Amino acid sequence: MLIRNDNGEAAAAFYDKRRRWLDYVCELDELSDRAFRVGYWLAKRMNGRDQCCWYQHDQIAKILGMSVDKVARAIQELEGRGVLIVVRTHRKPNSYSIRLPFEF
Numbered sequence: 001m002l003i004r005n006d007n008g009e010a011a012a013a014f015y016d017k018r019r020r021w022l023d024y025v026c027e028l029d030e031l032s033d034r035a036f037r038v039g040y041w042l043a044k045r046m047n048g049r050d051q052c053c054w055y056q057h058d059q060i061a062k063i064l065g066m067s068v069d070k071v072a073r074a075i076q077e078l079e080g081r082g083v084l085i086v087v088r089t090h091r092k093p094n095s096y097s098i099r100l101p102f103e104f
Helices: 009-026 033-044 057-064 068-080
Strands: 053-055 084-087 094-098
Touching: 009 033, 009 094, 033 057, 033 068, 053 057, 057 068, 068 084
Parallel strands: none
Antiparallel strands: 053 094, 084 094
């Protein structure tokens, strides 16, 4: 992941990328409302320094008022559409990063 430089340029670029990602995912055909909601929640918790976030499915489910199974399916849907990168680590929370399927 990128570390913010002295001028904050990498962080600013990430926040612009996140804004574009949210717009793109919002207009993505055939993406369920549940997947958008989970994706939006994860994206808003990513910061410019790490450009990712770490949460367990049960934490996300509790905060969003969903079942753990629905959260898992929403994350799989986002990952399957190629807009979310999930790094799974044994006995640790997953790491989530946004992925734009185009250059900007």
